[in-house]
Amino acid sequence: MHISFLLHNAYGVGGTIRTTFNLAGELAGHHDVEIVSVFRHRDVPALGAPEGVRMSHLVDLRKKSPTYDGDAAEYARPATVFPRGDSRYRQYSRLSDARVADHLRSLEADVVVGTRPGLNVHISRQARRGPVRIGQEHLTLDSHGYRLRREIAHRYTLLDAITTVTEADAHAYRTGFKLPGVRIEAIANSVPAPTVPPADGDHKWVIAAGRLHKVKRYDLLVRAFADVVAVRPDWRLRIYGGGDATGNERQALLTLIGELGLHDHVFLMGPVNPLEAEWPKGSIAAVTSDRESFGMTIVEAMRCGLPVVATDCPHGPREIIDDGTDGRLVPVGDTAAVADALLALIQDDDARHRAGLAALAASQRFDPSRIAERHERLFTELASRGPRDRSHGAMSTTLHRARGAVLDGAYALRYKAAAAIRKGKTA
């Protein structure tokens, strides 16, 4: 099969990019795989291009490149196809609208895969008839605003399948929308086997990792660790991750660490990439988020042989951790429960070693080869049906798109009216 991924920016760093590279690299063993990046801002992909995968881009944002597109007039005009509700809306433009449209209308592939809502909308509206249309959801439905959810309800009907990273999110799609004939399937993110040997379970460190953001609730973890240190002062905590542009979480955490007198027990390690050699420096991993769209770090830690203490938050942790076997699930926001679960594994060396081995074994199900097989099965099944037999034949596509065009006109008019009213008010 010829499989074509459509990615926002293959040259940056991020969970979606990493996951797409893993999947594309795995599929390239048996298929003709390409990644089309809407934007390109550097020469070489920061995460290293996957082997055997063709890479190309549509909008060149390298200032020194002879094909630099940033000065084009169309680049300065706001996008009309890429939906406003997608958080990346501001980066898209009339130029990206046109380039993505040209690409999709001429794309000779068996399968085209979108990797974020805005690009899934592009595929739904502009892919030529023929390729199987897959929309991947790497975040979660409930993380999207009202405007984007409405767009999804309307546009995703022309996709052949939607994949989510958790069963919980697949359920939200199935129950939240009427999408007849659209396959909705949960396929977890993959994590490759680390190249370093697993942890031995004897280093007296707890490890956490992820950008320093309020939603990760590192404040909760630090408070819980004060209770741990009171019992076991020989154990310490490392938190890996860079600060977040949305706030000054690092300073807030440093203040908390100082107030609790944990300056010799809790350390903010800063951003480290790749992380895989950091996990085996510890023996337990901790994730205390209020929410996780998947829980990539849980799987990463388990693949290094660490049992994970995690909050039972939506959406991922409970689909990854087998409570009591390869980790512990604790109620969201409960400091004492986090401390108790950590101490249970700290105080019982045998239990910790057993749970580490269980984590190592259980996390094999996230191996890229196994995850790629599930995507491959879905693609093959849909492709073998042929466009005529898939629910969205030529007729329904034409009808839906025509109706969509009318609605677009209506929306546009309404936005214009709203803008006029706003202007009127401020004038």
Add this chain to the structure above:
Amino acid sequence: MTASAVRRTPRADCTVGPDGGITFDLDLRREDEEAPELLLRLRGAKSPDRDAGAVRLSLSPLRDGRLRAVLPGTTRSAEGRWDVYLREPGGDDDGAVAVEPGIRDLRLLVDRAPASGPIAVRIPYPTLDGRLAVRCWLRAPHAEAGPVTFDGAGMTVEGTLYGTGLGTDARVEARLPGADGRVLRVPVTGQEGTFAFTLPFDRLADGSVTAQQLWTLWLVPGAAEGEPAGGVRISRILDDVWDRKKIFVYPGRSAGEGVRATPCYSTDNDLCVRLEPAP
């Protein structure tokens, strides 16, 4: 519009062994008879005495075709930052290309507690501009800083002493580098290779502090012969953290009216006390 997926720079995975030796595995495959060599150059070394500031390691193929070089734990490389280059056979040193850091497995460096000195530490690390370098320390004797506790208007530091003992005249000196060269001396206690001292912050602040002052801390054992004349710099180097300035962050304390004192580490992992006007 197709991007080239070829990486131009060689990349090395590093593993630190139990003896402190480093194994470098390069993602290069060479069929030729003559393999390139790994060249470690001490940053800032004076050019006339080139070879004192260079270590050359031969690369040999592994079973999977990658190339491996080993820096043995017994090599005494000078203190400083060593940049890692790849020199092609027949090429000269100036044509050697920088090596990128890959996976660095440093787990055996975490919480090291050597039985005795001299202390040699080598940590492979990524430089800010994305190259591979090795941070080396070579200390004999060595004063390793441990926990810092605060009591009233001062701090108490406990640590481990290698390669010397404490004499009757043992002391810790806080020194303010610069023209006036102020020094504060406090007693140091300890036994069997440990040391502890308490530094009252208010005695550092002599009068008003208008600009930031960075006081360095030295242990003067006052015992054995052959100890460094200026004393032993108090540092923390026995783990995998090559630059703890932003990682080991301590809370500040008042050091008198309008003055704040905060213990901190330099980018060279030396323990210091920062004095600054209180906000």
